[in-house]
Structures are given as C-alpha cells and as structure tokens.
Amino acid sequence: MPGRLWSLALLLAGEAALAQASAQVVTAALPEPDSGVAQEVVEVHPEEALLGDRIIVTALPTLDPDRVGLAQPAALGLPDALWSRSSAAMLSALLETVPQPTEAATMALLRDALSVGDTPPDDSDQARDLFLARVDTLVRLGDLSTASALLKTAGLESPELFMRWANIALMTGRENAACQRIGTLPPSTSIYPARVFCHARQGDWPAAVITLETGVILGEITPAQRELMLRFLDEEHDGLTLPPPRVPTPFEFVIYEALGEPLRTAALPIAFAHADLREIEAMSARIAAAERLARHGAIPPERLMKLYLTDLPASGETAPPTAEAVQQLEKALDTGDLETIETALQNAATVMGETGLLPFLAESYGAAVAALGLETSEARQLDALATGIDLPPLPAPSPRDAALIADGRPGEALLRAVTDLTVSEDADTEARALSTLMALGLENRARRIYAERTLLP
Missing domain, CATH: 1.25.40 (Serine Threonine Protein Phosphatase 5, Tetratricopeptide repeat)
Incomplete structure (x- = not known):
C-alpha cells in the first residue's frame, strides 16, 4: 500500500483511540439487577455533566449478562438456582x-x-x-x-x-x-x-x-x-x-x-447449515439443511414442516420423499377419512423414521392423530414420542450427580447427565443419567428422552 x-x-x-478516550461515560456503581430484563441505558458524557463547578455523576443502568435469559427456570419446568452454587x-x-x-x-x-x-x-x-x-x-x-x-x-x-x-x-x-x-x-x-x-x-x-x-x-x-x-x-x-x-x-x-x-455447508459445522435456509437457495437445498438442523434439534419442528408444505417453484425441482409424505398426510387429515389418514400416516412414519425425523412428525401431528383415536402402531408411536413413555425401574443417580444435587448445583448435574446420555454406551450409566433428571424434578423430560431412545432405530 x-x-x-x-x-x-x-x-x-490514533483519532479513533482519542475519540474513545474523550467520550468516556461517567457512571456510578449500581446494584445488580434482580432479573434478566434489559434496562434503558442513559449515558452522560463529561462535557454534558459540567454544570457550573459541579460534576453530576449519573448512574448508568447495567445488565449483568450472566443473569440474562429468555425465561425464568420455573417457566420451563427447570430447577431454580441452576448455576448460582457452581463455579x-x-x-x-x-x-x-x-x-x-x-x-x-x-x-x-x-x-x-x-x-x-x-x-x-x-x-x-x-x-x-x-x-x-x-x-x-x-x-x-x-x-x-x-x-x-x-x-x-x-x-x-x-x-x-x-x-x-x-x-x-x-x-x-x-x-x-x-x-x-x-x-x-x-x-x-x-x-x-x-x-x-x-x-x-x-x-x-x-x-x-x-x-x-x-x-x-x-x-x-x-x-x-x-x-x-x-x-x-x-x-x-x-x-x-x-x-x-x-x-x-x-x-x-x-x-x-x-x-x-x-x-459447501455439509462439510462445515452445523451452524453454517442456516446459510442454506435462505430464500435465495434452491428448495431442495433448503429442505436438506432444515432436515440436518432438525435432526440435531437446532430448529423448531414448525420451521421444518413449513418448508415441507411450501409449494415448489416452477423450476423442475421435485420434492424429497419426506416432504411428499408430509404433504400427503396433511391432505389426508383435511379429508377426515380415517382409512386415508391411516395409509398416509403409515407412509409418513416410515419415511420420516428412515431419515431420523420421526420425533418432529410426532411433535407436529401427534396431537391431531391422537384426537382421532386411531389404534395403529404408527399412531401409538407418535403419541409415545410426543408425550413420553413410562420409565422402567432406575438405579440411583451416580454418586457424582447425587453429590451435586445435594450441594445445590442442579445445573451442573444436568449438564453432566446430558453428556452421559449422549456419549456413554453403557446402559447403567444412561439409566443413572435418567435417574438424575428424575431427581431434578424433570420426569416429563426423562420420559420423552427415554421414548426417543427406546422407540427410534
């Protein structure tokens, strides 16, 4: 250059550094906020705070990010004080x-x-x-x-x-x-x-x-x-x-x-798959990306289902089998004919099961199918995935998790249980992890996790 x-x-x-130094905000320490709700920030710069020979020091409301959340634990059925006793x-x-x-x-x-x-x-x-x-x-x-x-x-x-x-x-x-x-x-x-x-x-x-x-x-x-x-x-x-x-x-x-x-996003970490959800991408690429994200629980079921039910542009693209199966099920439900619904449900459950997406079919259609009172194996499977199934007798939580819970560190116990459920191939370790969730008051969560582990290939 x-x-x-x-x-x-x-x-x-150099000018940027000088500008930053000259615009320092005069603040007074505030007590930590009681919740994770953002507060309006009012800045007072030195040149604005000089009145006569007095300097007015104005408190700047701050938000401790470690307190920030989208909901309180109780609203999601989680234990209170998830993290406070941990490091x-x-x-x-x-x-x-x-x-x-x-x-x-x-x-x-x-x-x-x-x-x-x-x-x-x-x-x-x-x-x-x-x-x-x-x-x-x-x-x-x-x-x-x-x-x-x-x-x-x-x-x-x-x-x-x-x-x-x-x-x-x-x-x-x-x-x-x-x-x-x-x-x-x-x-x-x-x-x-x-x-x-x-x-x-x-x-x-x-x-x-x-x-x-x-x-x-x-x-x-x-x-x-x-x-x-x-x-x-x-x-x-x-x-x-x-x-x-x-x-x-x-x-x-x-x-x-x-x-x-x-x-190519397929070779990159899963977060990059979101780039293929953009409307500038071909519908087939958008559906493939959504399915990848859905299998990992990274997008809500309704986003995947919305793509499945979107009409393909007149560009010669053909819908993947998963999208066709969901479209057929949607049309069958509109008819109200139980035989037609049973046939479409059987096909959708087979296709979605082969691609690891059956939980999302259950999340989206489980309630509607259950309301029809169908007695097919597919209907029972969707209902079980949506609501969970009864747990077998479980051993006690591991000594490690039991100690964490007793010490008031539920979030730490939860993270370790999730890790055990994900990486362990030992049935006893997995059972103890489910027992940890039960001890944390997360019975419904444990039932749904157990249903997915039991009913899916």
Whole structure:
C-alpha cells in the first residue's frame, strides 16, 4: 500500500483511540439487577455533566449478562438456582465439552437450560464468561435463534457480544442488519474484519482498504485474512487462489461466497447449515439443511414442516420423499377419512423414521392423530414420542450427580447427565443419567428422552 495510505491508516487509528478516550461515560456503581430484563441505558458524557463547578455523576443502568435469559427456570419446568452454587469458570469449561445431543428431546432440555435467566455464580463478577459460554455452546450446537435472542437481550454494546451477534447474522443471510449495526458503534470498536466487509459491501472501497491495513497494523487481522480480503477488494488479486480454511469464520464464509467460490455447508459445522435456509437457495437445498438442523434439534419442528408444505417453484425441482409424505398426510387429515389418514400416516412414519425425523412428525401431528383415536402402531408411536413413555425401574443417580444435587448445583448435574446420555454406551450409566433428571424434578423430560431412545432405530 502507498505510504500515504499507511500514514492515513495510522492517523485514523490514533483519532479513533482519542475519540474513545474523550467520550468516556461517567457512571456510578449500581446494584445488580434482580432479573434478566434489559434496562434503558442513559449515558452522560463529561462535557454534558459540567454544570457550573459541579460534576453530576449519573448512574448508568447495567445488565449483568450472566443473569440474562429468555425465561425464568420455573417457566420451563427447570430447577431454580441452576448455576448460582457452581463455579462460573468450571461451568464454562464444562460447556466447552458438552457434546451434540443425539435425541431432539435431550437437545431441547440442554437448550432450555442454556436459555434461562437465573442468579449467576458468586465468582461470575460480571465477567460475562458464563454468558459467553452459553451463547457459544448454542452456536456450536446450531441453535442460532436462541443464541441471537440472548445476545440482543443482553445488549450489543461490547465487541464480544456484538461480534457473536454479527457472526449469527452473517450465517443467516442478514448481512445488511449486521452492517447497519456496525455503523452505530464507536470507530474504535475492535471489529476490523467486519468493518472491512461492510465498507466494501456499501461500495466504500477506500475506507475498506484503509480499515484493512489498520487492522493488520494493530494485529486485529491475520495475514491469511488480509490476503483473502485483498482478493475481495482488489482486482489485481483475482487470480490468486487460496485454499479455504478447514473451519472458516462467518466473515470468511461470506467472502468466499462473494468471490463466487461458496463453501459447501455439509462439510462445515452445523451452524453454517442456516446459510442454506435462505430464500435465495434452491428448495431442495433448503429442505436438506432444515432436515440436518432438525435432526440435531437446532430448529423448531414448525420451521421444518413449513418448508415441507411450501409449494415448489416452477423450476423442475421435485420434492424429497419426506416432504411428499408430509404433504400427503396433511391432505389426508383435511379429508377426515380415517382409512386415508391411516395409509398416509403409515407412509409418513416410515419415511420420516428412515431419515431420523420421526420425533418432529410426532411433535407436529401427534396431537391431531391422537384426537382421532386411531389404534395403529404408527399412531401409538407418535403419541409415545410426543408425550413420553413410562420409565422402567432406575438405579440411583451416580454418586457424582447425587453429590451435586445435594450441594445445590442442579445445573451442573444436568449438564453432566446430558453428556452421559449422549456419549456413554453403557446402559447403567444412561439409566443413572435418567435417574438424575428424575431427581431434578424433570420426569416429563426423562420420559420423552427415554421414548426417543427406546422407540427410534
């Protein structure tokens, strides 16, 4: 880059730092809020607070992210004080290793536990570590909707929170929303790759180049990212071929797409499957992505069913067998003819069972089928998956889980039970994990998990 641009980049970086220093908010410490409900933030800047020879110090309502949630535990049938007696550092480390649940009911339990607002551990100290671990786990498991809702509830003022929200926006095709939000942040906010992308997307190429080189100087953009962004920004780099990263960042993902070299989401972590749900994708790709996400409990059943029931565009696409089976069942239910419904239900249960999607058929149609009083094996199976089945006699929870429950650490016991249910191949360990859920008062959850483990291939 010419010397004057390097100088200008350094100058802009210095001006940004000065602007941040001159706009510090004068605040007084507040007691922690009683709930995870966001409060209005009122900023008072130094130049506005000088009245005569007095400085008015105005409290800035803050929200401890570790308290943030979308519901209280009791509203979802979970124990109170899930995390308060545990260590935030330990919980964060434990969440990093929680595996992807193999049953939709287990994933639903884990998602609900991560989404509730509750009293944080004593050692959280508003460091946000537990909150960030909750969000990162939801993203890793593919549940971008819940993760995004948590971030917006906590507020997007800090770079750590904003970048996570922006990454989700990029993976779900909402680049415009991410770039609009970036424009409201202070210039000094350390999100250089995002700023480069958004400047270029808005057609401000000089600003994109200056921001790119500033980010490199400050160590915020890696050499590999610089080369990729130069391909995006500079026609002279069009012929340069760069091997795609094994696990791209969301910004790298959208830049490769902008270069006409889209990365296959099937080979990427499950969160990237959301990119194939965009309306610009072929319906077959959207359904395949939705089925992948649904099998992991990362989207609600109604989103998958909505795609199944969407008319295909007049482009020669054919509906996959799963979509055809659900459409036939929907039409049969409209007729009210029991024989027609039984035939369609048998076909839908077979097709959805072969693809690991039977729990979602049960969630969507179990109640309607049960109301008809059908006595077929398929009807009984859907009802069992939707409501759960009786548990056999279970051993006591493991000594580890029993000790955690006795010590008032139910969230930790829940996470360890979910891990045992997901990775263990030992029947006794699985039974003890179900017993742990029972001891936590989660009988209905345990019944549904047991139904999926028992009735599905």
